[in-house]
Amino acid sequence: MTAIALTIAGSDSGGGAGVQADLKTFSALGVYGASVITALTAQNTLGVSAIHDVPPEFVRAQMDAVLGDIKVNTVKIGMLSRPEVIRAVADGLDAHAVQTIVLDPVMVAASGDPLLVPEAVAVLIDDLVPRALVITPNLPEAARMLKTDIADSRDAMRGQANALLQLGARAVLLKGGHGSGRESVDLLATHGGETWFSAPRHETRNTHGTGCTLSSAIAAGLARGLALTEAVGAAKAYVTAAIRAADRLSIGAGHGPVHH
Numbered sequence: 001m002t003a004i005a006l007t008i009a010g011s012d013s014g015g016g017a018g019v020q021a022d023l024k025t026f027s028a029l030g031v032y033g034a035s036v037i038t039a040l041t042a043q044n045t046l047g048v049s050a051i052h053d054v055p056p057e058f059v060r061a062q063m064d065a066v067l068g069d070i071k072v073n074t075v076k077i078g079m080l081s082r083p084e085v086i087r088a089v090a091d092g093l094d095a096h097a098v099q100t101i102v103l104d105p106v107m108v109a110a111s112g113d114p115l116l117v118p119e120a121v122a123v124l125i126d127d128l129v130p131r132a133l134v135i136t137p138n139l140p141e142a143a144r145m146l147k148t149d150i151a152d153s154r155d156a157m158r159g160q161a162n163a164l165l166q167l168g169a170r171a172v173l174l175k176g177g178h179g180s181g182r183e184s185v186d187l188l189a190t191h192g193g194e195t196w197f198s199a200p201r202h203e204t205r206n207t208h209g210t211g212c213t214l215s216s217a218i219a220a221g222l223a224r225g226l227a228l229t230e231a232v233g234a235a236k237a238y239v240t241a242a243i244r245a246a247d248r249l250s251i252g253a254g255h256g257p258v259h260h
Ligand code: PLP
Pocket: 009, 010, 011, 012, 017, 018, 019, 041, 043, 078, 079, 106, 108, 109, 110, 111, 115, 207, 208, 209, 210, 211, 212, 213
């Protein structure tokens, strides 16, 4: 059986993040990838210069086309941009009874440009968080979802991961890459317990696409039949290697992409 994953996300014309990073990750991990594009970004390593939103009906048409034909094992969700698109995606997931969803609550690009309008955060929490098998916020995204400060210790991370579980998520991978300290520490919290993942921090400005790559790698592992904790561990190893190899690439003058 071919393992198949679908990414529902935005396009990054610079090729470093978004759907482009997702498909590279699926491919590198031996998973066939399909894509539903929610927004086009005019973007390079320096930043996002324009966003062209895809009409919600057309997002749904893409979902119907893919899910009506191709037997998708896992869906990864990234940039959604607007509340109308979130609602269209939630309806489409229900209509096709999609079971295994990795939700990356993308809010800003590595350049700092916004990728989700502020009023969409509440819709994301109401409409998509309860449908997800796992959500993968970084520290700033978790703080925005919970309307609180950015976690600055393991105890604070544990508290925020549990608060996110209370929002209806079945599992939360709270990513500590934006924190300080010599280790980059992530916490996977489920209703049954917690697992910490740690990797030595590697200093590079070339981290564009890190979040997309991690969530796609989790989706790929799940599509290949791994259990969640194994899929997260393998995904963390993949993204750590991609960050370590990033400086071998020479792409653009800003935040370059990680190396797949
Ligand atoms: N999705 C799109 C379309 C993007 O352009 C970006 C960042 O630029 C992201 C998601 C999030 O990127 P990252 O993986 O760096 O968090």
